[in-house]
Amino acid sequence: MSFLLYLLVALHVIVSLFLIGVVLLQTGKSADLAGAFGGQGSQTAFGPRGAANVLTKLTAYSTVIFMILSFSLTIMFSRTSSRDHSVLSGTPTQQSAPASKK
Template structure:
């Protein structure tokens, strides 16, 4: 089950990277290159979310859910082991008087 979730997580990661890179940024026209806002107003009406925005939102939600799922599954399989349980303990140096 963990392997299936890891494969799904990697696929969603790659898809999320691609969708984010395909999106056009705010003020990405010629006026935005010189610092102008163009015809966009600060509190103007917001257009409906396009397909890329919805795909980004859903892939981010799936990414977060798979991340949480992997964390829970890995904590249950490892038991009460610590990350540092396999490291040898170092000897402490007594303080000088």
């Protein structure tokens, strides 16, 4: 069980870094120099709209994978953790000395 948990955590980190990269690679609508003057020509490898479609699909797929991994890791961590879910569980109790009467 712990091997699967470590594998999912590693996959989650990889997918999150990939998602960050894909989102940062996306540009706004008509963000290149040709778009500033109203031209439709672009010097990109995918054409003016091809890169946006590929990056949009990669973003959507990686987001779905990220969410599924997040839910599954939450469920797995809650099952493997101790049954007592208190914040103060495991802390030593401190007993105070009885007050002296004068």
